[in-house]
Amino acid sequence: xxxxxxxxxAYGLINDPTMRHFLDxxxxxxxxxxxxxxxxxxxxxxxxxxxxxxxxxxxTPEGRIPLLNGLPAYCRLIDLGSIETQSAASWHAxxxxxxxxxxxxxxxxxxxxxxxxxxxxxxxxEAILARMGLEVPPSFSGSGRSELIGFAEQxxxxxxxxxxxxxxxxxxxVEDFAAGARxxxxxxxxxxxxxxxxxxxxxxxAIPRDQxxxxxxxxxxxxxxxxxxxxxxxxxxxxxxRVLDPGNESNARLQLL
Amino acid sequence: xxxxxxxxxxxxxxxxxCDGVRSRGRRIExxxxxxxxxxFRVSRQGLxxxxxxxxxxxxxxxxxxxxxxxxxxxxxxxxxxxxxxAAAALMKxxxxxxxxxxxxxxxxSSSAHVIRHRLGLSVGALEVCASECPDPMGxxxxxxxxxxxxxxARPWHDSAITGPFRAGAVHADDEQSLVIVAGAExxxxxxxQLRQASAEACRKLGLGFAxxxxxxxxxxxxxxxxxxxxxxxxxxxxxxxxTDALWAVLNT
Numbered sequence: 001x002x003x004x005x006x007x008x009x010a011y012g013l014i015n016d017p018t019m020r021h022f023l024d025x026x027x028x029x030x031x032x033x034x035x036x037x038x039x040x041x042x043x044x045x046x047x048x049x050x051x052x053x054x055x056x057x058x059x060t061p062e063g064r065i066p067l068l069n070g071l072p073a074y075c076r077l078i079d080l081g082s083i084e085t086q087s088a089a090s091w092h093a094x095x096x097x098x099x100x101x102x103x104x105x106x107x108x109x110x111x112x113x114x115x116x117x118x119x120x121x122x123x124x125x126e127a128i129l130a131r132m133g134l135e136v137p138p139s140f141s142g143s144g145r146s147e148l149i150g151f152a153e154q155x156x157x158x159x160x161x162x163x164x165x166x167x168x169x170x171x172x173x174v175e176d177f178a179a180g181a182r183x184x185x186x187x188x189x190x191x192x193x194x195x196x197x198x199x200x201x202x203x204x205x206a207i208p209r210d211q212x213x214x215x216x217x218x219x220x221x222x223x224x225x226x227x228x229x230x231x232x233x234x235x236x237x238x239x240x241x242r243v244l245d246p247g248n249e250s251n252a253r254l255q256l257l
Numbered sequence: 258x259x260x261x262x263x264x265x266x267x268x269x270x271x272x273x274x275c276d277g278v279r280s281r282g283r284r285i286e287x288x289x290x291x292x293x294x295x296x297f298r299v300s301r302q303g304l305x306x307x308x309x310x311x312x313x314x315x316x317x318x319x320x321x322x323x324x325x326x327x328x329x330x331x332x333x334x335x336x337x338x339x340x341x342x343a344a345a346a347l348m349k350x351x352x353x354x355x356x357x358x359x360x361x362x363x364x365x366s367s368s369a370h371v372i373r374h375r376l377g378l379s380v381g382a383l384e385v386c387a388s389e390c391p392d393p394m395g396x397x398x399x400x401x402x403x404x405x406x407x408x409x410a411r412p413w414h415d416s417a418i419t420g421p422f423r424a425g426a427v428h429a430d431d432e433q434s435l436v437i438v439a440g441a442e443x444x445x446x447x448x449x450q451l452r453q454a455s456a457e458a459c460r461k462l463g464l465g466f467a468x469x470x471x472x473x474x475x476x477x478x479x480x481x482x483x484x485x486x487x488x489x490x491x492x493x494x495x496x497x498x499x500t501d502a503l504w505a506v507l508n509t
Contacts, residue, residue, distance in 0.1 A: 048385070048387070050371075114375070195336075
């Protein structure tokens with residue numbers, strides 16, 4: 001598996017819909033893509049050398065795949081150690097090493113590791129987006145029941161995960177917090193934090209009201225609806241073109257995805 | 258209100274620091290990440306962010322070695338960490354090791370190569386990360402490995418049974434230095450050059466408290482690691498100076 005036959009590399013999970021779309025788009029365009037599935041590598045073995053050279057590899061049931069320094073690459077590195085706890089150390093070590101390898105890769109890397117991670121802290125991310133001049137709805141994040149009720153009283157409100165691990169969100173009202181009052185008193189410190197955002201009128205119709213108070217009673221519970229945002233001109237096909245064409249728009253914008 | 262420490266327990270270095278502060282007749286409040294997440298409120302209206310409470314804070318890295326057997330618990334923990342991350346990043350008070358857009362370790366990394374790259378330093382010696390114990394590159398006597406499950410390095414012939422591993426060459430005549438940067442103080446630096454270089458590295462990485470490892474080989478200094486979470490044994494012999502330096506930062 002030498003480097004000459006490939007035009008780009010892709011690193012991620014085959015179960016990741018975005019990665020699957022990317023690979024499909026590359027195939028449709030006739031772009032030879034060498035894909036490294038992170039889950040297979042963790043399961044079958046890997047060796048990564050820093051600084052990057054041509055002797056790093058990952059294993060699959062079909063054989064060894066060399067990592068190709070300098071080949072244009074697209075990566076979506078996801079550490080599944082938080083879910084696959086039995087192999088958490090392997091996941092963390094592999095994704096950390098691969099992250100270092102890709103940060104130092106001499107080629108063009110879309111979403112090169114080392115870029116900002118603040119999307120995993122929504123209150124911080126929103127503050128930064130606001131500083132950049134974007135219009136970001138007001139928000140409150142915390143565990144204080146009276147403040148959560150106060151924010152919900154002031155207008156239509158959604159609750160969504162602070163860390164972005166579960167991207168679904170749902171509408172909440174004062175009643176949601178009233179319904180959880182007994183649990184709040186019984187288990188101080190166990191409930192929350194909850195991230196509340198003011199629902200903007202443009203997206204209001206996209207998010208149905210759900211009467212369940214699951215999110216309030218148990219902030220670790222799953223949420224109910226998942227509005228999807230599609231950016232015009234930023235679909236997988238567009239991304240393949242970006243990876244291939246260094247003269248295209250800068251990576252900086254892609255890192256916002 | 259007293260300054261805050263946010264650190265998961267146990268943390269022997271923070272115990273030492275709290276004992277030192279209290280022996281000086283001062284007050285300090287120690288919260289773990291769950292307690293801190295229960296306390297903090299972050300509200301934002303347009304460009305105006307308000308963090309409550311907004312107090313001088315020492316922030317340690319959250320513990321990552323707990324075995325979570327429940328995905329919901331893991332999610333809840335991530336939620337708590339996200340709120341503490343935002344609160345510490347956005348509060349106006351001084352925060353020692355304030356997180357930034359890159360996370361709790363600011364611009365730090367566990368890889369020496371990545372750190373060197375971010376600091377604009379030249380490429381260092383080969384570092385091998387692997388699922389199985391990697392065979393020696395060069396003389397076996399110089400090849401050391403570190404198991405992720407153990408967290409410390411051993412000679413290759415004495416390697417741990419289970420990985421994953423990091424490996425690299427260590428020569429018998431290598432000299433290593435561990436410099437402590439605590440606020441404005443740079444402690445245990447063997448030379449003026451390392452004193453300045455350690456302070457500069459921490460400044461660039463956004464760290465106010467760190468242990469900076471250097472290796473001297475054939476007369477040349479090489480940065481090995483910038484640890485944003487110094488342990489108690491890292492500051493052995495300079496505990497008082499570290500306590501004074503960190504307390505001084507909290508009171509600026």
